[in-house]
Each structure stands twice: as structure tokens, then as C-alpha cells.
């Protein structure tokens with residue numbers, strides 16, 4: 001038998017192998033064109049209009065020319081590999097990056113057509129309108145009641161004790177916590193379970209009647225039951241608020257959001273209806289990420 005035709009004599013004779021992309025190794029067709037996002041990054045009824053946004057930490061550019069609208073009363077999820085800039089971009093929406101000395105934000109960022117970064121803007125008022133819930137529940141070392149009453153007190157939202165009581169009760173009800181805590185409002189918040197503490201932080205955020213709630217991986221410190229409870233809550237809150245959620249869980253993004261934004265190395269690669277992102281993504285990098293090839 002003549003085996004000459006099948007004998008590999010050098011590396012160049014090797015059959016071509018298909019490579020699977022990993023984090024630093026992108027498929028050739030997966031080039032990112034800076035400032036270009038595939039899908040539907042814009043909205044007919046934007047709450048936030050974000051244009052050519054760049055964020056620097058010192059000399060390092062963490063956000064690279066991102067333009068996006070966030071619609072009124074939509075739930076939008078930010079997903080992408082670790083370090084791609086999801087939290088940095090989220091924190092621009094209520095100027096949480098102001099507290100980081102080396103951080104600079106450039107571009108057009110508007111909330112209801114008003115410049116978020118206008119130097120005359122009252123940042124305390126901005127953060128009352130655009131509340132935030134963090135990864136790790138961070139209740140104040142105060143009573144359950146005082147945690148929720150804190151914001152309304154500093155913003156002067158209640159003139160009488162009975163008004164404040166109503167705000168506290170309504171906020172705890174909306175956060176699905178009232179029945180569990182109504183008989184121990186004076187108990188210290190730090191004695192609650194992690195899931196209860198996170199729902200308390202959500203109650204605290206909504207007590208000042210925000211228009212937007214930003215959530216930075218709100219369930220990452222919670223068990224599956226507490227996570228399910230917070231996800232139900234997001235669905236209920238989405239009727240009244242715009243919600244922006246950063247999540248590492250694609251299942252969570254699929255369960256709670258209307259649109260999903262995929263970030264990669266500081267770029268916004270794709271924004272689309274959530275069902276589309278998870279069933280037929282338009283960009284090869286999104287596809288690689290959601291099929292678990294990297295990230």
C-alpha cells in the first residue's frame with residue numbers, strides 16, 4: 001500500500017485545525033471597531049443618553065468611546081468578562097466614580113436631557129434620583145427602621161413622624177420585606193440574613209423615590225433562594241423604575257432584563273433584546289462569550 005500521500009512530512013502539511021478563541025485570543029472575524037456597537041444601542045424614549053463616553057484611570061482608558069441610550073422603565077443588563085468595564089460604566093450614571101481621584105470621565109452623559117457631569121449639579125440630589133445597590137449588602141449599623149428612614153430624613157421628604165412611618169412601611173413592602181420585619185423594626189440591620197440585608201438595601205434605595213436603580217452584581221453574595229427573591233423584586237420594581245444591572249450570571253440577565261449589553265475590553269460590542277443576545281447574537285465576540293468559550 002502506498003502511504004506516501006498520507007504521510008505528514010513537515011508542519012506545513014498538517015491539516016488546518018479550528019481554534020477555539022479564549023480570553024486574549026479573539027477569532028479573526030471578531031475585530032472590534034472602536035465606537036461601533038452592533039444591535040440596538042439606542043432607544044425611542046431614553047432616560048439616559050450616553051454619547052462617546054470614555055473613562056480613564058490615570059493614563060489607562062477603561063471605557064472606550066461608548067454610546068448608548070437606556071430607555072425609560074427598561075431593565076438593561078450589562079454583561080461581559082471580568083475587567084471589561086461594566087462597573088466603571090455603571091458608576092458614571094450617578095457619578096459614583098467621583099470618589100476615585102485618578103478617574104476622569106469624558107463624553108456626553110445626560111439624564112432626562114440634562115448633563116449628569118454639569119459642575120453645578122447637586123450630586124446628592126442626583127444620587128437620590130439614581131440610587132444604587134452594591135454587590136455586598138451594606139446596611140448601616142443602625143436599626144432596620146433607621147436604615148430605610150435615613151434617606152427620607154436627609155432629603156426632608158417627611159414632615160411628620162407618621163409620614164416617615166408610611167415611607168418606611170411602603171419601601172419595605174415594595175422590597176418584599178415588610179412581613180418579615182414589621183415586628184422588629186428596632187432590631188439592628190446587621191443581624192439580618194444576607195438576603196434580607198440586600199432587600200433592606202433595596203428598600204433604602206427606593207425610600208427616596210428614585211427614578212433609576214443601579215445594581216452592581218446584587219446577588220453575587222446571596223444563596224439561590226435569596227437570589228430568586230431579589231430577581232422577583234427586580235421584576236416588580238421594573239414597573240416603576242429604570243433598572244441597570246451588572247451581572248456575571250447570564251441566566252440572571254436572561255431572566256430579569258429586556259435588553260442586554262455585552263462589554264469587551266472597555267468596548268460596548270453589542271446591545272440587543274435579551275432574547276436575541278442569548279439565542280442569536282450578532283457579534284462573534286458576544287457569541288463566544290455566551291457559549292462559554294471565554295470569560
Ligand SMILES: Nc1ncnc2c1ncn2[C@@H]1O[C@H](COP(=O)(O)OP(=O)(O)OP(=O)(O)O)[C@@H](O)[C@H]1O
Nearest residue numbers: 057062080081082083084085086087088089100102
Ligand atoms: N479604582 C480603580 N483604579 C484603577 N483602575 C481601575 C479601578 N477600578 C477599575 N479599574 C480598572 O478598570 C477596568 C475595568 O474595571 P471594572 O471593575 O469596571 O470592570 P468589570 O467589568 O466591572 O469587572 P468585574 O466583572 O471583575 O467586576 C479594569 O482594567 C480595572 O482594573
